[in-house]
Amino acid sequence: MVLWSRQTVLSGFGFLIAMLAMAGIFALLGNSFLFLAQIMIVVGAVVVLSLIVITTINMKEENLPDEPRKFTWMLLSAVLVAPFSVLMYRTLVYLHHSFAETKEGYGSLKAMGGELFGRWVLPFEIVSVLLLAAMLAAIVIARKESKQ
Amino acid sequence: MTPEPFFMLATLLFSLGLIGLVSRRNLFVVYLSIELMLSAVNLVLVTFSRLEGNMGGSAMVLLLLAVVAAEAAVFLAIIIQLVRGRRSIDSDDFSQLRQTKESR
Numbered sequence: 001m002v003l004w005s006r007q008t009v010l011s012g013f014g015f016l017i018a019m020l021a022m023a024g025i026f027a028l029l030g031n032s033f034l035f036l037a038q039i040m041i042v043v044g045a046v047v048v049l050s051l052i053v054i055t056t057i058n059m060k061e062e063n064l065p066d067e068p069r070k071f072t073w074m075l076l077s078a079v080l081v082a083p084f085s086v087l088m089y090r091t092l093v094y095l096h097h098s099f100a101e102t103k104e105g106y107g108s109l110k111a112m113g114g115e116l117f118g119r120w121v122l123p124f125e126i127v128s129v130l131l132l133a134a135m136l137a138a139i140v141i142a143r144k145e146s147k148q
Numbered sequence: 149m150t151p152e153p154f155f156m157l158a159t160l161l162f163s164l165g166l167i168g169l170v171s172r173r174n175l176f177v178v179y180l181s182i183e184l185m186l187s188a189v190n191l192v193l194v195t196f197s198r199l200e201g202n203m204g205g206s207a208m209v210l211l212l213l214a215v216v217a218a219e220a221a222v223f224l225a226i227i228i229q230l231v232r233g234r235r236s237i238d239s240d241d242f243s244q245l246r247q248t249k250e251s252r
Contacts, residue, residue, distance in 0.1 A: 015180045018161075022187050025154070029198045034206055041213045046183070046220040053224045054176060057231050073171040078163075080170075085163040092155040092192065115203035116210065123207075127214045134218030138225040 012051045019043050033112045154195040161188035175230070175237040179223050186216050 023038040116124060161184055168181030190209050197205025227237065234241055 011174075011177050011180055015183065018184065019187065022191065025157070025191065026194060029154070029194055031194055031198065031206055034194060034209055037210055037213055041217055042187075046217055049220055049224060050176070050180070053228060057228070057237070070172070074167055077167045077171040081163050081166050084166075085159045088162065089155055089159040092159070093152060095196075111203045112206060112210075116207045119204065120207040120211070123211050127211050131214055131218050134221050138221040141222070142225040142228045 009051070009054055012047070012054050015050070016043065016047045019047055151195050151199055154191060158188045158191040158195070161185070161191065173239050175227055175239055178239060179220075179227070182223075183216065183220070186212070186219075 019038070019042045023035050023043065026038055027035040165181040165184035165188065168177055168184070172178060172181070190212055193205045193209045193212070197203065197209070230242060231237060
């Protein structure tokens with residue numbers, strides 16, 4: 001649905017559904033904190049921002065890119081991508097056989113916070129700087145040209 | 149719990165994102181495909197973190213979510229700027245940086 005709908009808004013809604021399903025899978029994996037983070041950050045911020053931009057731009061039907069042979073292209077690229085995905089799947093399954101089994105007490109908020117502010121403090125701080133830089137960049141790029 | 153379905157799903161998501169990235173010309177669809185690929189990576193990280201019983205992978209996923217948010221902000225700002233200049237979201241219209249015969 002994300003890929004082949006003609007209208008961009010339908011792609012956006014398909015993306016919303018996919019991200020909600022992703023949050024459900026995180027919950028299925030027993031990771032309650034990431035479930036919440038996925039809902040709040042991706043669904044609440046990223047998807048809503050995308051939908052707002054899609055609807056704000058308000059492209060007319062005739063302004064959308066004309067892709068007459070879209071399905072041919074998608075089929076062709078699917079054939080090209082297929083061996084790569086088989087390889088990736090086999091690699092992942094092989095990797096998992098070389099790991100030990102899981103322990104108990106996984107996925108709690110306490111474990112998450114301890115990990116995040118213990119070993120991962122430096123990346124955490126770097127991410128805050130990155131978010132600030134991205135915010136500045138977005139403002140600078142999207143700003144109207146100032147009168148000289 | 150076997151992790152193979154999750155690997156299968158992540159592979160499928162990544163492949164779908166790659167297909168959309170190379171075959172569509174709508175800039176929004178390209179952007180959403182990139183997001184799909186990023187979330188496939190997230191899924192693999194969470195699955196391995198679960199298998200290992202180690203929260204490091206989950207912390208990495210949280211930081212990746214922040215990176216996804218930053219990427220969304222910059223990408224959408226660029227799209228708005230392009231649309232303002234050209235009234236188009238067709239990626240074939242933005243080919244100024246392409247190598248032409250004269251410049252080669």
